Amino acid sequence: MPSFALTLPGDIRFGAGRAGEAAALTDQAADGGAVLLVTGASDRHAAPLRAQLKAPVVTVRAEGEPTVEAVQAAVAQARQANVTAVLGVGGGSALDTAKAVAALVHNGEPLDHLEVVGHGRPLTGPVLPWIAVPTTAGTGSEVTRNAVLTAGRVKVSLRSPALLARAAVVDPDLLQGLPRTPLVHGGLDALVQLVEPLLSCRANPVTDALARQGLTASLRSLPRAAAEGTDDPQVREDLALASMLGGICLANAGLGAVHGLAGVAGGMLGAPHGALCAAFLAGVLQADLEALRRAPDQSVQNRFEALAELVTRTTGAGAEKAVSALGDLVRSLGVPGLDELGLRDEHVAELVEGAAAASSTKANPISLTVVELTRAVEISR
Structure with a gap:
């Protein structure tokens, strides 16, 4: 068994109707000071919590992908209001903005600490306590230790x-x-974010168990949600659970080349992150299997076969079945292809170069060459 460490929020509360608990938690964290409330484009879920807060509140809207400039503006507002806690209510953009502001109020400018485009310095000053209330199911940002920001054409953490x-x-x-x-x-x-940690070279027994549970929930309810919406409580619970468990898994086992490519492509094309991940998924997995023929690794093969059994619900399904089943699922949900999302031939070399250097790619189950990453893009198109 590999040695491993787990990092998790100190308090995770999951269940229907629990959002109302966030106000008291935030007041406790603020300890008599002001609160910065970060919401998405909609105020629908934030408004009831704002009304329950006893602390003075300053509201910031995170509309679209969080940029370095938007975070700097929010940090300035937080400093001016002497904020002592942050409450994020919304999708991944709102939550990433909330945690970035919480980190930077007492820690200088974003470029001091950002990876790739900045100096990547550790945070040395205090970080404000922040409370996460996700209103979408996807990023798992409520349980991760990084905030993804856009700096020009690059997404960085x-x-x-x-x-x-x-x-x-x-x-x-x-x-x-x-x-x-x-x-x-x-x-x-x-x-x-459940598939890649399950295959990751950094996987551990805890993330394996959580990824399996999350994949079961996702595969059961995502097609239903796409066809019928979220009126069924079971569907809502499955999607929320899959998202949260995916966040825990990626934070503790890493991701892979799918996210390496999707992160770079998102900065280049401005396309939705989830659509890009879906578009690259089968192509990267197929490239992984082809690379395994170059450098056989039984443990990686076993992980692919375990994934195939999960996604096909068939004992003994081969590794290739994992690729075809996931590709079929993506197509059945009507996700646009890479060309529809804006990818052009002239983008490929830059895309592959960026993905090869991306931190997500480092956890891919097998190290892919530039030729193999290019092959993954070609298959995905």
Whole structure:
């Protein structure tokens, strides 16, 4: 058994109707000071919590992907209001903005600490406590220790164990009425964030168990959600659970080349992250299997076969079945292809170069050459 460590928020609360607990948790974290409330484009779920808060509240809307500039503006507001806690209510963009602001109020500028485009320095000052209330199911940002920001055409991470939420309050009922497109894209992002950690070279027994549980929930309910919506409480619970478990798995076992490619492509094309992950999924897995013929590794082969049994619900299904079954699922959900998402021939070399250097790619189950990464893109198109 490999040695491993786990990093998790200190307080995870999951269940229908639990969102209301976030206000008291935030007031406790603020300890008499002001609260920065970060919401998405919609205020629907944040408004009831704002009304329950006893602390003074400053509200910031995170509309679209969080950028370095948007985070700097929110940090300035938080400093001016002497904020002592942050409450994030929304999708991945709102939660990543919330945790980035919590990290930076007492720690200088984003470029001091960002990977790739910045200096990557560790956080040395205090990080404000922050409470996460996800209203979509996809990123698992409520339980991760990094915030993904856009800097120009590049998506980069602000990363530290100090970024873990003081509390993550996951209420599946907040998914009711979510439009189909964000529901499907988010659900596929969560699915990939369970598949890649299960195959990862950094996997451990705990993430294996959580990934299996999350995949079972996702495969059971994502097609139903796409076809019928989220009126069924079981569907909402499955999607919320898959997203949360995917976040725990990626934070503790890493991801792989799917996210390596999707992260770079997102900065280049501005396309939805979940759609890009789905578009690259089968191509990368097929490239992995082809690479295994070059460098056989029985443990990796076993992981692919275990994945195949999960996604096909068939004992003894071969590794190739995992690729075809996941490809069929993506197609059945009507996700646009890479060309529809804006990828052009002239993008491929830059895309592959960026993905080869991406931190996500480092956890791929087998190290892919530039030729093999290019092959993965070609298959995906």
